[in-house]
Structure formats: structure tokens, C-alpha cells
Amino acid sequence: MKSWTCIEKCGACCKFNLNERSDLADKLDNDDIALINLMTSEDGWCKNLDRETKKCLIYENRPHFCRVNEFSTSFKGYLKSGDEFLIDCCKQHISSNYGYKSKVMKNFKIAISGK
Numbered sequence: 001m002k003s004w005t006c007i008e009k010c011g012a013c014c015k016f017n018l019n020e021r022s023d024l025a026d027k028l029d030n031d032d033i034a035l036i037n038l039m040t041s042e043d044g045w046c047k048n049l050d051r052e053t054k055k056c057l058i059y060e061n062r063p064h065f066c067r068v069n070e071f072s073t074s075f076k077g078y079l080k081s082g083d084e085f086l087i088d089c090c091k092q093h094i095s096s097n098y099g100y101k102s103k104v105m106k107n108f109k110i111a112i113s114g115k
């Protein structure tokens with residue numbers, strides 16, 4: 001069975017376009033939205049992401065909505081299907097930012113298969 005894990009040198013979920021995320025409307029408060037707007041560069045990538053290494057520069061202090069295990073509890077209904085919801089979210093982010101056939105996607109698939 002596949003289990004979700006985050007991989008290094010990805011950062012695909014660190015790009016926001018709140019206009020395309022109506023599903024988050026009831027999961028983010030006004031402070032969260034203000035913070036996201038502050039953190040987001042014009043091209044949509046978070047200013048706290050090191051573009052070279054794809055590492056978060058404020059990892060220990062990152063906001064709650066960047067903590068996958070915490071934030072994903074807001075999606076209780078979806079989490080009934082185990083890790084599949086999280087895996088699908090990562091695949092969507094990776095696919096839209098790097099491409100479905102990208103090296104990052106390949107690495108992610110290997111990581112979740114536990115090989």
C-alpha cells in the first residue's frame with residue numbers, strides 16, 4: 001500500500017493561487033489569507049522557498065497551513081481514504097508546477113511506493 005511522504009527538492013505545494021483554491025475558503029481565516037498574500041511573489045511562489053534547493057527557509061516556524069499533517073486534518077472527510085488524498089494533492093501540485101513526467105514526479109512516485 002502506498003503511504004504519503006514529502007520528498008526533498010520538490011516544494012511544489014509552495015506556490016499559491018488562492019483564486020483557484022475555493023476549496024480552502026472555509027479552512028483559512030482572514031489572518032491566514034493576509035499572510036499568504038504577504039508570502040507570495042508575483043509569480044505565485046512563496047518568498048520563503050529557496051528556489052535552488054527547494055527548501056523552506058522558515059521551516060521550523062512555517063505557518064500551520066504549510067504543515068501537511070496538521071492542515072490535512074481539516075479535510076477529515078477526504079482522509080477516510082487513507083493517504084490517497086494527500087498523495088493526489090502532491091501529484092496535482094507536482095504535475096502543475098513541474099509536469100506529470102518530471103523527475104520530481106518520478107521521485108515522488110518512488111518515495112510513496114516505499115522502494
Ligand code: SF4
Pocket residue numbers: 005006007010011012013014068089090091093094108
Ligand atoms: S508537493 Fe508534496 S512532496 Fe512536494 S513539497 Fe509539497 S508536500 Fe512535499
Ligand code: SF4
Pocket residue numbers: 013014015039046047048049050055056057058059062063066
Ligand atoms: S513557508 Fe515554507 S513551507 Fe510554507 S509555502 Fe513557504 S516555503 Fe513552502
